[in-house]
Amino acid sequence: MKIGLLSDAHGNPSGLKNCLSFLERQNVEQIFFLGDAIGYLPRWAAVLELLQTANVFCLRGNHDARLFNGGALNDLSDAYQILPEYVQSILTYQPWIETWPSWHSFSVGGKKLLFVHGSPFNHMEGYVYPWSSKKDFSTIDADVIFMGHTHRPFIELFEEKILVNVGSCGLPRDHGALSSCAVYDTVDAVCEIFRVPFDIDEVIAASPNIHHSVELCLRRTSDDFVGKLIP
Numbered sequence: 001m002k003i004g005l006l007s008d009a010h011g012n013p014s015g016l017k018n019c020l021s022f023l024e025r026q027n028v029e030q031i032f033f034l035g036d037a038i039g040y041l042p043r044w045a046a047v048l049e050l051l052q053t054a055n056v057f058c059l060r061g062n063h064d065a066r067l068f069n070g071g072a073l074n075d076l077s078d079a080y081q082i083l084p085e086y087v088q089s090i091l092t093y094q095p096w097i098e099t100w101p102s103w104h105s106f107s108v109g110g111k112k113l114l115f116v117h118g119s120p121f122n123h124m125e126g127y128v129y130p131w132s133s134k135k136d137f138s139t140i141d142a143d144v145i146f147m148g149h150t151h152r153p154f155i156e157l158f159e160e161k162i163l164v165n166v167g168s169c170g171l172p173r174d175h176g177a178l179s180s181c182a183v184y185d186t187v188d189a190v191c192e193i194f195r196v197p198f199d200i201d202e203v204i205a206a207s208p209n210i211h212h213s214v215e216l217c218l219r220r221t222s223d224d225f226v227g228k229l230i231p
């Protein structure tokens with residue numbers, strides 16, 4: 001059995017769509033999205049439609065958690081410097097988003113898998129980078145731990161546990177034009193990260209009023225990125 005993993009689409013349906021297409025070609029049986037469908041880039045409704053249509057299991061990220069307050073839609077247009085109509089466009093998805101859990105776990109192939117947006121210690125807000133100390137992970141009751149939130153992918157073996165940050169499919173912070181996703185093989189207990197290109201100029205053209213720092217992040221390049229590049 002193969003599992004597909006995604007995180008942090010942040011209003012970029014182009015990056016998400018390319019990753020979903022790639023994962024479909026890998027014949028994954030289930031796809032998990034580790035949170036943050038919204039934020040930064042404005043096409044939140046298109047991201048949510050893709051996730052729902054593909055029957056993706058979604059966790060709630062910290063940006064998703066900020067979306068609703070007491071059942072009422074917050075005015076987030078100022079926070080993300082996007083047009084108010086983009087915020088309003090996701091009203092129909094409110095009931096679905098409210099069902100997203102903050103974490104998920106199950107066992108398969110003799111391994112216990114844990115899925116979070118941030119970290120096992122702070123499900124939505126915790127940051128685990130490649131350079132973060134991993135010593136506290138010895139206390140976690142899981143064999144494979146999947147995380148997002150940092151937009152920095154890595155795979156690390158720590159005391160017989162597999163720690164995976166799947167990176168960001170919408171706003172990567174190492175090489176901006178390379179969406180990140182992962183595939184975990186439950187039979188071999190092996191995980192691999194893949195980088196799938198998307199058209200930056202197309203995304204920016206479809207994203208009016210985005211913050212300058214977001215555009216700079218998208219245009220960031222690096223030869224030192226993690227994962228296998230998919231042509």
